[in-house]
Amino acid sequence: MSVGLSQYNYSGTFEVEECKLKTHHGTDVSLEGVLSIVSVYEDIMQGFMTANISFADTNDLVLNNGIVGNEFCYLKLVTPSTEDVSIDFTTDPLIVTSVTQRTEGQGKFVTLTLASREYMRNSRTRISQSFSGNMSEIVRRLVKEKQFLGSNKRFLTDDSVGLERVVIPNLRPLTAIQMIAQRAKTKKDSPFVFFETSKGLHFLSFDMINRQNTKTTFTLGASDTYDNKPSKSSQLEANIVRQLGQVESDHSISNSVLLNTMNGMYSSRMLLHDIYNKTYHDLKFRYSDAFSKKNDIESGIGETGYPVFPISSPVDEDGKTVEDFHDSYLSVQSSSGFNNPKGSIHNINPYPNTIYPFEESSISDHLLSRNHKMAFLDRMGMTIEMVGNLSIQASDVIRLNVYKAKTDSDNEDEELYDERLTGRYVITRLRHTFDFGRPKKHTIQATVIKDSVTKPYSNNLPPNPKRLI
Numbered sequence: 001m002s003v004g005l006s007q008y009n010y011s012g013t014f015e016v017e018e019c020k021l022k023t024h025h026g027t028d029v030s031l032e033g034v035l036s037i038v039s040v041y042e043d044i045m046q047g048f049m050t051a052n053i054s055f056a057d058t059n060d061l062v063l064n065n066g067i068v069g070n071e072f073c074y075l076k077l078v079t080p081s082t083e084d085v086s087i088d089f090t091t092d093p094l095i096v097t098s099v100t101q102r103t104e105g106q107g108k109f110v111t112l113t114l115a116s117r118e119y120m121r122n123s124r125t126r127i128s129q130s131f132s133g134n135m136s137e138i139v140r141r142l143v144k145e146k147q148f149l150g151s152n153k154r155f156l157t158d159d160s161v162g163l164e165r166v167v168i169p170n171l172r173p174l175t176a177i178q179m180i181a182q183r184a185k186t187k188k189d190s191p192f193v194f195f196e197t198s199k200g201l202h203f204l205s206f207d208m209i210n211r212q213n214t215k216t217t218f219t220l221g222a223s224d225t226y227d228n229k230p231s232k233s234s235q236l237e238a239n240i241v242r243q244l245g246q247v248e249s250d251h252s253i254s255n256s257v258l259l260n261t262m263n264g265m266y267s268s269r270m271l272l273h274d275i276y277n278k279t280y281h282d283l284k285f286r287y288s289d290a291f292s293k294k295n296d297i298e299s300g301i302g303e304t305g306y307p308v309f310p311i312s313s314p315v316d317e318d319g320k321t322v323e324d325f326h327d328s329y330l331s332v333q334s335s336s337g338f339n340n341p342k343g344s345i346h347n348i349n350p351y352p353n354t355i356y357p358f359e360e361s362s363i364s365d366h367l368l369s370r371n372h373k374m375a376f377l378d379r380m381g382m383t384i385e386m387v388g389n390l391s392i393q394a395s396d397v398i399r400l401n402v403y404k405a406k407t408d409s410d411n412e413d414e415e416l417y418d419e420r421l422t423g424r425y426v427i428t429r430l431r432h433t434f435d436f437g438r439p440k441k442h443t444i445q446a447t448v449i450k451d452s453v454t455k456p457y458s459n460n461l462p463p464n465p466k467r468l469i
Contacts, residue, residue, distance in 0.1 A: 012387045012441040014079040022072040023065045038434040042394035044195040047174045048119035058107035071096040085390040087198050095120045118149045128170045135160040135184035139203045149173050154200030158208040160184040190295050191370040197393040210300030217399040264329030265375035266322035273334045285368035286323040287311050296452035297424045305452030314463035381449030388442025396427050419455035
């Protein structure tokens with residue numbers, strides 16, 4: 001459970017309720033009194049979560065207890081919060097995957113790398129089997145059934161469309177799930193991602209992620225003061241809540257037009273080889289086609305979103321836009337049929353017109369738009385560092401208020417915030433860091449991205465600008 005705000009004078013503090021190792025001797029080794037740093041990592045593109053525990057070993061804990069890997073780590077951390085949240089691995093412990101030691105003074109500084117049970121089981125399991133049905137349900141089977149990942153954790157998924165046959169050819173469970181994620185889609189053609197956080201396992205579409213309510217609001221560029229020793233508990237709680245909404249530092253991720261072009265964000269092309277009909281099809285993708293489906297983060301809650309780049313602005317002397325260069329990203333795919341039959345040599349007519357109810361994902365309709373969405377990750381956003389908050393996880397949506405560098409103080413109607421950088425962001429990656437220095441402090445470093453802005457860009461770049469000299 002979380003710790004009430006009234007017990008602390010500042011945000012970012014935390015308590016360790018449990019941290020122990022179950023060793024190969026069958027004994028428990030408590031680490032609570034020697035911890036230096038605990039870090040927990042979540043990433044919506046990496047599949048499983050990991051963690052690190054670092055501590056000073058002046059009593060040969062590693063040597064005397066034979067700590068070499070595969071030990072179980074029971075860990076529980078709590079922070080001040082208005083919600084009942086914690087990082088709790090006491091019922092489903094983490095597993096030690098590596099032990100690193102370096103000499104420091106008369107002792108050693110030890111770092112244990114930890115992974116979830118599902119991560120370890122993934123490394124020891126292969127799947128050679130065919131599956132039939134809805135993609136989301138197939139992933140649920142891979143996560144829950146004992147012969148695969150066998151997870152007892154909470155599993156959250158979105159509904160994918162279509163019924164399909166999938167053959168998994170001797171792949172690890174995570175690789176199989178990622179293969180399925182490439183084909184799974186919603187009715188609005190939104191792609192899926194599979195990932196783990198401290199709150200469970202997820203197989204979610206970007207459409208579902210973007211439809212979330214805003215978890216909390218942070219402000220960049222604002223400074224605030226607070227009293228470390230307030231006389232009233234209400235003042236103290238207000239200080240802590242205010243600090244929880246502040247960003248301590250931020251680092252913008254470069255918005256490289258060159259890389260975005262080469263990664264297929266603006267436009268792309270696919271050569272689809274039909275091995276059944278001995279033909280090929282030349283398929284093209286445009287940013288505006290995907291944006292018209294209103295799957296972006298602002299439109300997801302009924303607001304109006306605009307593309308993150310002036311896609312209608314000319315970029316060469318012929319008046320072409322970034323959407324007109326389809327060869328900037330070229331891919332080749334094969335299919336056992338295109339449109340009729342739609343991806344399957346067995347499926348003459350889609351269900352229910354025949355007794356064969358399965359229909360493969362249409363590569364032509366989905367892979368190019370999925371590649372476009374994936375190109376946003378690490379390309380359109382920033383990395384921020386903020387006071388720790390255990391209610392936040394990867395895939396949450398937050399709002400960032402970004403102050404302008406300069407405003408007219410005499411103009412009361414002028415907007416204080418940057419109209420394009422301010423808005424809703426998805427957390428794609430985060431790291432919880434619990435530092436046991438003096439004072440103890442919990443911080444979060446998060447990568448956040450957005451796929452739309454609330455103020456449109458101008459599209460009036462002249463196609464053939466004149467020389468300045």
